[in-house]
Amino acid sequence: SAVISQKPSRDICQRGTSLTIQCQVDSQVTMMFWYRQQPGQSLTLIATANQGSEATYESGFVIDKFPISRPNLTFSTLTVSNMSPEDSSIYLCSVEGDRRGETQYFGPGTRLLVL
Amino acid sequence: EDQVTQSPEALRLQEGESSSLNCSYTVSGLRGLFWYRQDPGKGPEFLFTLYSAGEEKEKERLKATLTKKESFLHITAPKPEDSATYLCAVQAIGGSQGNLIFGKGTKLSVKP
Numbered sequence: 001s002a003v004i005s006q007k008p009s010r011d012i013c014q015r016g017t018s019l020t021i022q023c024q025v026d027s028q029v030t031m032m033f034w035y036r037q038q039p040g041q042s043l044t045l046i047a048t049a050n051q052g053s054e055a056t057y058e059s060g061f062v063i064d065k066f067p068i069s070r071p072n073l074t075f076s077t078l079t080v081s082n083m084s085p086e087d088s089s090i091y092l093c094s095v096e097g098d099r100r101g102e103t104q105y106f107g108p109g110t111r112l113l114v115l
Numbered sequence: 116e117d118q119v120t121q122s123p124e125a126l127r128l129q130e131g132e133s134s135s136l137n138c139s140y141t142v143s144g145l146r147g148l149f150w151y152r153q154d155p156g157k158g159p160e161f162l163f164t165l166y167s168a169g170e171e172k173e174k175e176r177l178k179a180t181l182t183k184k185e186s187f188l189h190i191t192a193p194k195p196e197d198s199a200t201y202l203c204a205v206q207a208i209g210g211s212q213g214n215l216i217f218g219k220g221t222k223l224s225v226k227p
Contacts, residue, residue: 001161042219044217045213103147104213105161106151108158111156
C-alpha cells in the first residue's frame with residue numbers, strides 16, 4: 001500500500017484565518033481524496049482531486065471554503081478558508097490503492113482546532 | 116439515501132472473549148464494503164474489502180463476512196492490542212467516484 005504523509009499533523013488557528021494542509025504520497029496515484037472527521041461523526045468526503053483537472057466537491061462543500069490543488073501525481077493540498085470553530089476537525093487525505101480502484105488508504109490526518 | 120449503521124457504539128471485552136461487530140448498510144447497489152481500524156490520533160488503517168454476499172476474509176484474529184444487508188467483523192480471542200475503533204464503509208454503484216460512506220464506528224476495548 002502507498003505511504004501517505006500529511007503536514008501539519010496538528011494546528012491551532014484563530015477564526016477568520018486560513019490553513020493549508022499538504023498530502024504527499026510515495027507513489028504516483030490518479031485520484032486523491034480529502035475527508036473530514038468531525039468529533040463524534042463519520043468520516044465525510046469533501047472532494048476528489050485528479051491531477052490536471054478541477055476538484056470535484058461533494059454536496060455541502062464548496063471551492064471557496066475548501067480550495068484544493070493537485071499539481072502532480074504525488075501531491076495535493078487542501079485549504080480551509082476563513083475558519084470558524086465549526087471547522088475544528090480532523091482532515092484526512094486518501095488514495096486509491098488496488099487494481100479495482102475502490103480500496104482507499106488514508107494518511108495520518110491533520111488535527112485542526114479553531115479558536 | 117445510502118447509509119451505514121454500526122453497532123454497538125462501544126464494546127468492552129475481556130482478553131480471549133470472542134465477539135462480533137455489526138455493520139448494516141443501505142445502498143442502491145454495492146460496489147464494495149470496507150473495514151478499517153483507527154487508533155487514537157491516527158488515520159484509518161485498511162483491514163478488508165468485500166465485494167459480494169457470501170464473501171469472507173480473514174487476517175489474524177479478525178474475520179469479515181458479508182450479506183446483502185450487513186457485514187460482521189468477528190474477533191476471535193482478542194488481545195488488548197486489538198483495542199481500537201473499527202470503521203465500516205461502503206461504496207455505492209452510481210455514487211460519486213471514490214465516495215466512501217462511513218459509519219460512526221465501534222469502539223472496542225479489550226481488558227487483560
